[in-house]
Amino acid sequence: MSKVLTVDPSLCTGCHRCEMWCSLTKYGEINPSRSNIYVLRREPAVDVPVICVQCGLCINACPTGALKRDGATDAVVVDADVCSGCGTCVKICPYGVLRLDEDTGVAAKCDLCGGSPACASHCPQGAIKYEDINKAAARRRELWAMACAVRIRG
Structure with missing residues (x-):
């Protein structure tokens, strides 16, 4: 479930x-x-x-494909190895819950x-x-x- x-x-x-x-x-x-x-x-x-309500709007906005839906939890997850840190996902998030991590430079979210x-x-x-x-x-x-x-x- x-x-x-x-x-x-x-x-x-x-x-x-x-x-x-x-x-x-x-x-x-x-x-x-x-x-x-x-x-x-x-x-x-x-x-x-x-x-994060895991709506997935950020998935299609990501130009590098770094955001994907986890099949087991249905959460949207960030692949840090693919994320360029461009911030497009941060801009598109209607709830303001995505951010660029200051230490790693990649997108961070629940x-x-x-x-x-x-x-x-x-x-x-x-x-x-x-x-x-x-x-x-x-x-x-x-x-x-x-x-x-x-x-x-x-």
């Missing part, structure tokens, strides 16, 4: 553990600037994890940690989950409905 990352911003406390675990898992250092997940603070005290995302497994509040696509779709519908209700009432 296919799985995806989901985010429930109402559960995020802004601890940034997801960023720390991501950078530690991917780069061997606790350095949020090298994380492939981002926690943005919006006042008043609302923290929102921003993740690859779902090979099917066991560190961000989800270390989120103490359960704000980030790696779950079945049908459960994730139901969660997204509920979050969308709640957001719309707040706007209508607000």
